[in-house]
Amino acid sequence: MSEAVAKAAARLWGLPEHRVQLAARRENSVYHVDHDAGYALRLHREGYRSDAQLVSELRWMAALEAQGMQVPRPIPSRSGLLVERVEGVQVDVLTWLPGQMLGKQGALDGVRDRGALVHQLGGLLAQLHDISDAWVPDAGFTRPRWDAAGLVGDQPLWDRFWLHPDLTASETALFLAARDQARLDLAALQAPDFGLIHADAITENLMLHEGRLSLIDFDDGGFGYRDFDVATFLFRQIAAPDYVELRTALLDGYSPRRHIDAQSLDLFLMLRSLTYPGWIIARLHEPGGAERSARAIAQALPLARAYLEGST
Structure with a gap:
């Protein structure tokens, strides 16, 4: 179900659905879209955030990125929306940041410096x-x-x-x-x-x-x-x-x-x-x-x- 929603959502952003792959499932399901430099397509947990809260989050992130912070940049859909709904699921798309997660479960095990x-x-x-x-x-x-x-x-x-x-x-x-x-x-x-x-x-x-x-x-x-x-x-x-x-x-x-x-x-x-x-x-x-x-x-x-x- 989530994969079908993710692929349908990719089309709203003009992204190739065959390049959508699950990357992480925590509070939200995050899919990596292997296209251009990469994108993160997020399916949000039902009822956790309102559309207004999500749009606010994305506008804040855009402001941080515009001032030089290395954070994911929100990408509007082809309709110009930051948040879309697919089968009732809230979806947004961000740029994919390169690199590796610093650690798991909060630990810095094995991290140098x-x-x-x-x-x-x-x-x-x-x-x-x-x-x-x-x-x-x-x-x-x-x-x-x-x-x-x-x-x-x-x-x-x-x-x-x-x-x-x-x-x-x-x-x-x-x-x-x-x-x-x-x-x-x-x-x-x-x-x-x-x-x-x-x-x-x-x-x-x-x-x-x-x-x-x-x-x-x-x-x-x-x-x-x-x-x-x-x-x-x-x-x-x-x-x-x-x-x-x-x-x-x-x-x-x-x-x-x-x-x-x-x-x-x-x-x-x-x-x-x-x-x-x-x-x-x-x-x-x-x-x-x-x-x-x-x-x-x-x-x-x-x-x-x-x-x-x-x-x-």
Whole structure:
């Protein structure tokens, strides 16, 4: 079904359907179209984003690319639309970026010059934030908000993590305490840096080509705390033996361009960890869902506990 939809969609862009091949199936199904320099044809998960949100994402990416960032460039269909619907499925097309994924499951295993690449990533995130602040979206621009309500409100963007069905009573109490403390601490932040963020700068969304990093997959991008953007990458590195060095490298790459509150990072690392048990709730039935769920909870619990101990 998805392949048939992808091939039908290719025709709307004037692309050869016989050169459409599945490249990845995660939240969205991504097909590589082997034509010209290559294209990414995305079939979006049903109900995850509105057409207006997708068009906003694509216009933002176009603005970033126009200012020199190495990100996929949206390609309008032959009808001039950024988003089309094929059998009810939302479809868009982007340029295909060359290179290799930096790592899988957030890990940097086997990556050479880890510190240098993470330093480069810090500069890349700062560049994204700089360009985004200078850009003026149109009146219809709409993206998710990774603000206090989106992270620890009554209805967070990625579901109510404290209601995960696999939590014990004590674990639920811990998550609730962490949530309530985070609400207080977010409210107490003095003029936090807030604006458009990628919100998913993990190794799977970083491409490495000839020593240069580029960002892909802006699907979760929206308005949020800039420290949360930085923490998203760092969270996946916490178990690495060189975590302290990687954290320093990331901040050293970011801070020459923009201020970052290193002290608030622990708050945003904890908040990032709490999003994943919430995210998996609706996906427990999917292949590998139980394993990912157990891992998400196991990673979030010690961060929540440590944060609360540090707040007392």
